[in-house]
Amino acid sequence: MNFSGKYQLQSQENFEPFxxxxxxxDDLIQKGKDIKGVSEIVQNGNHFKFIITTGSKVIQNEFTLGEESELELMTGEKVKAVVQKExxxxxxxxxxxIxxxxxxxxxxxxxxxxLGDIVFKRISKKI
Structure with a gap:
């Protein structure tokens, strides 16, 4: 299955608590809660590029399945993680x-x- 495409946020649950x-x-939470962000996914084999645009903020993460990568979080912090396919x-x-x-x-x-007992769910549709 190829995951490539652009997806626009349709709904989300538990945004503020998460x-x-x-x-x-708080000011960024208030700004971001009503924005219908767009996620663009480009897949080339096991290599992925995620470009998430929320208003004027753009986060771009690239990773290869099964390999450690540096990912940028919504807070701007960078973490090392391994993405797997299930x-x-x-x-x-x-x-x-998380x-x-x-x-x-x-x-x-x-x-x-x-994160703990907080479950943040986002549903986006392909555009």
């Missing part, structure tokens, strides 16, 4: 106590980030 938990300042349609990684799962279902991208 962003507070990872240390994002089954045919999931990408999974963990960093700083489990991150991206699941592709046809033209829908479901991203779930779990």
């Amino acid at each position: 962003m507070k938990a990872i240390g994002l300042p 089954g045919e349609n999931k990408l999974v990684t963990s960093f700083k106590g 489990k991150y799962v991206s699941e592709f279902n046809g033209d829908t991208l479901i991203s779930i980030m779990t």
